[in-house]
Amino acid sequence: MSNRRQKGVILERGIVYGNSATLLARPTDNGHTHKWTVYVRGLYGEDISYFVRKISFKLHESFSPQTRVVDTHPFELTETGWGEFEIQIRLFFHDPHEKPVVLLHPLRLYPVEGITTERDAGKLVVAERYDEVIFNEPT
Numbered sequence: 001m002s003n004r005r006q007k008g009v010i011l012e013r014g015i016v017y018g019n020s021a022t023l024l025a026r027p028t029d030n031g032h033t034h035k036w037t038v039y040v041r042g043l044y045g046e047d048i049s050y051f052v053r054k055i056s057f058k059l060h061e062s063f064s065p066q067t068r069v070v071d072t073h074p075f076e077l078t079e080t081g082w083g084e085f086e087i088q089i090r091l092f093f094h095d096p097h098e099k100p101v102v103l104l105h106p107l108r109l110y111p112v113e114g115i116t117t118e119r120d121a122g123k124l125v126v127a128e129r130y131d132e133v134i135f136n137e138p139t
């Protein structure tokens with residue numbers, strides 16, 4: 001990385017972001033029914049910290065703190081809760097010339113045909129999507 005932009009160079013970095021969720025054996029004392037993990041990974045789960053400096057996860061206002069920051073691999077956050085809401089994910093890059101990228105992810109706790117997949121004999125619900133971060137003429 002330098003201060004000069006690399007003319008004509010376009011870098012594409014594939015990422016997968018989303019959440020997994022599992023039903024707790026019994027609700028917690030404050031009524032949480034599920035444990036979930038929201039994450040951003042490389043396409044095959046690889047470490048993306050070579051181009052991502054940190055990732056923030058902005059949850060519903062009832063979570064405290066509402067915004068969590070992860071600056072090492074794996075870029076994920078695990079919480080418990082009782083419902084589904086939108087999570088704002090913000091990717092910050094090592095390259096100071098690259099603006100942060102914002103992703104919106106609807107947290108999924110329950111199976112939805114065509115939206116979620118299931119793993120571990122149906123015990124784990126997964127909702128994730130593939131995307132690409134494009135760096136035009138990176139420094």
Ligand SMILES: O=C(Nc1ccc(C(=O)N2CC(c3nccs3)C2)s1)[C@@H]1CCCN1
Binds near residue numbers: 032060063083
């Ligand atoms: O579910 C929904 N919104 C939710 C917001 C927050 C949720 C949650 O899970 N939790 C709050 C958090 C805490 N409670 C106590 C301490 S932290 C655990 S769910 C909407 C409503 C209709 C459809 N979806």
